[in-house]
Each structure stands twice: as C-alpha cells, then as structure tokens.
Amino acid sequence: MNPQLDPVAIDADEARTRLPGLTVIDVRTPGEYAAGHLPEALNIPLDQFDRALPALRRLPGELLVVCASGARSQNACRVLAGHGIRALTLTGGTQGWAGRGHELRRPAPGSRGAWAMERQVRLTAGTIVLAGLALGFLHPAWQLLSAGIAGGLVFSALTNTCGMAALLSKLPFNRPRPADLEATLAALAERGRPAVT
Incomplete structure (x- = not known):
C-alpha cells in the first residue's frame, strides 16, 4: 500500500481536544448521521464525495473524517489524498467516540433515526x-x-x-435529500471563504 495514501488516525480523546480547529465530515448515510454524530459534523455520504471535493479542497485548517467504526472514513481519506487533500480519520469512529463518553448530537427527542x-x-x-x-x-x-x-x-x-451495505445505502431512508447535501456544500463553501478584515 502507498504510505502517502495511508490516512493519519487520531483517537477520540485527541479529536475532542482539537475539535474547535477541525472541520468534521461524517461519511455515513443520512439515517446513520441522524442517529448520532459528532458536534459540528457535516454529513457528506461517501457515495456523494465527488460532489464535495471542490469545497473540501478550499477548506482552511484540518479535516477530520468520521464514520461508524473507521473503515469508511479511511476509504474517504484515501480518496481525499488521491486529490491532494490531507485529512485525518477518527480511530473507532463514532462508536469509539461514544465509547469514551463524548457527546453525540442527535435529533430532537421523539424523532426516529435510521439504524446504523x-x-x-x-x-x-x-x-x-x-x-x-x-x-x-x-x-x-x-x-x-x-x-x-x-x-x-x-x-x-x-x-x-461490504456489497450489501452499498446496496442498502441506496434505500430512500439512507439517501440524502438534495436540499440537505446542498446545505452542507453551502456550509463548506462558507468555511472556505477567506475572512474579510
């Protein structure tokens, strides 16, 4: 394997201390994201990554990519590295984050998220x-x-x-609504703009 494409991993505790300076991208399906995600994480499902590459390329600071356990985020980091974008991956993903007792953001009580x-x-x-x-x-x-x-x-x-996961990700409750992805891309574009002084 090409060492330049190997993602740099950080653990949940280090990520938590560095969180204010990181742009967090969650590559899980929208249903998984709604079930609980890192604070300030933006959802760009892995199969929609190509659309986000221009906005991700312009981001200042460091990029942290997360998923449920770390496998999909490693794949996303390799895709990013192939396009000249350096990113970190979260060891253990959101499961590891929650396992260390760190907060996951969830929708309002009573709303139902999809299964992981x-x-x-x-x-x-x-x-x-x-x-x-x-x-x-x-x-x-x-x-x-x-x-x-x-x-x-x-x-x-x-x-x-996982071919089955790839097929299941195509189901309606696992797909992003176009408006959600557009809002995420707009938020990334805003973060990528230079500050006016």
Whole structure:
C-alpha cells in the first residue's frame, strides 16, 4: 500500500481536544448521521464525495473524517489524498467516540433515526439466511441462498468492503435529500471563504 495514501488516525480523546480547529465530515448515510454524530459534523455520504471535493479542497485548517467504526472514513481519506487533500480519520469512529463518553448530537427527542448500517446489514443477512434455510425444506436448492450470503460475509470481512451495505445505502431512508447535501456544500463553501478584515 502507498504510505502517502495511508490516512493519519487520531483517537477520540485527541479529536475532542482539537475539535474547535477541525472541520468534521461524517461519511455515513443520512439515517446513520441522524442517529448520532459528532458536534459540528457535516454529513457528506461517501457515495456523494465527488460532489464535495471542490469545497473540501478550499477548506482552511484540518479535516477530520468520521464514520461508524473507521473503515469508511479511511476509504474517504484515501480518496481525499488521491486529490491532494490531507485529512485525518477518527480511530473507532463514532462508536469509539461514544465509547469514551463524548457527546453525540442527535435529533430532537421523539424523532426516529435510521439504524446504523452495520445493524441494517446484520438484519438483512440474517433474514436472507433464515429464509434460505426455511425454504430449503421445500427444495434443497434454496439452501444455496444461505450459502451465498455466508460466502459474501466472509468476502466482506477479508476485503473490508461490504456489497450489501452499498446496496442498502441506496434505500430512500439512507439517501440524502438534495436540499440537505446542498446545505452542507453551502456550509463548506462558507468555511472556505477567506475572512474579510
């Protein structure tokens, strides 16, 4: 692996002390972001990153990229490095942040956020495996469905990618509304403007 593309990781405690000087970008789906995010974090889902590159390039100061556990933010940092943008990643992601007792911002009480992507994947994979096993009583060929999901999970673990998560991220509750992404890009553009003295 190219060492120049390896993201620089900081832990939750260091990130918390440096938070006022960082621009925080959360690359999870909008539903995951709504379920709890770092203070002042802006949501740019990983699959929308290309649209944000010009605004991210103009930002002053340091950029901290976060996700649920750190895998997607590392991928985002590699994309940024490939475009000449240096960024930090949060070790352990928002899970590690919350695990250290640091505050996560959430929507108003009573509003319901979507499940974390990892939880959505577990539910979907488990449901398909159970369906394949149950349908296997009707015809043994249905058990291949369960075997296919098992193989996909092993491949996912070995490559640190997840095709099922990529598919689930396309569902409506995991997609950003155009207005939300435009507001985020406008906020980034505002931060990237030089201060008038």
